[in-house]
Amino acid sequence: MGERKVLNKYFPPDFDPAKLPRLKLAKDRQYVIRIMAPFSMCCKNCGEYIYKGKKFNARKETVQGEDYLGLHIFRFYIRCTRCVAEITFKTDPENTDYTMEHGATRNFQAVKLAQREEKRAQEAREEEEANNPMKALENRTKESKREMDILDALEDIKDQKARHAQVNMEAMLAEYRRKEQEDALQQEMRDEAEVRRLFGNGGPIITTSEDSDSDQEPSSSRGSKRSASEACTDILTSSSTAASSSSSSRSAVVQPPAKKARATLVKLKPKTKPAVVKKSSADSPALSSTTSKPAASSFPLVAGYSSSSSDSES
Secondary structure (H helix, E strand, O other), X not given: OOOOOOOOOOOOOOOOHHHOOOOOOOOOOOEXXXXXXXXXXXXXXXXXXXXXXXXXXXXXXXXXXXXXXXXXXXXXXXXXXXXXXXXXXXXXXXOOEEEEEEOEEEOOOHHHHHHHHHXXXXXXXXXXXXXXXXXXXXXXXXXXXXXXXXXXXXXXXXXXXXXXHOOOHHHHHHHHHHHHHHXXXXXXXXXXXXXXXXXXXXXXXXXXXXXXXXXXXXXXXXXXXXXXXXXXXXXXXXXXXXXXXXXXXXHHOOOOOHHHHHHXXXXXXXXXXXXXXXXXXXXXXXXXXXXXXXXHHHOHHHHHHHHHHHHHHO
């Protein structure tokens, strides 16, 4: 069975391709191709917008008499999707773009316009520098200054990033807590000052436990003074009954230190001076008895103390 798909053909030994007849095709002949719209456009006939990337069955032909550095320029024919009007555009190898030719208007492109203006300004600058050396020197000076400013700005940005990288979150939180405590303390002081301003500074303001302890001190001191005075009278009574009482009762009485007793005795002295009587050899016992009676009437405890001491002496 023979091969169904023939991939190779037989060429006889005396085959000469120059003897083959050549087809005579027109140079401006057209080819049907599938193309996408290279830019957005608006139809002049109906105002339909044709966006970039829309597919068309187009006819392509080579433009006669136009080329760029030996490169051919091609023209494309498409039809509007609404009114079927013919639209043509061709290639632009100089600017690596397409140019609108007939049937529609190209939509405004700000980027492309800016690029064209920048290119035009660059060409004018180069031409001016070629003709004027001083202008070229001035431009180079401006360019170097601009580069230095850019480097300074970059250094500032690097320093700022380095500072942000060295931030310690724990230290930041500790500082924040410390500030909160200071604010709370200042607020408490302001509140206390306001309370003192409203209620006056005469009376004490009980705010803490220390103040309450200090308030209790006067009562305790009064109790201690009262107990001291009672102890002083106990000393006198115990001294008056010490001669007659037994040793057991004398040991049961607790006597405070001598300093306190003397201090209380000084307080108990009468305001009137006692009468001073000179002793004589004849009537010393009578005078002593007369002088001791007023004292006994005014201060019985002292009199008892003296009488008991005299009895003990006798």
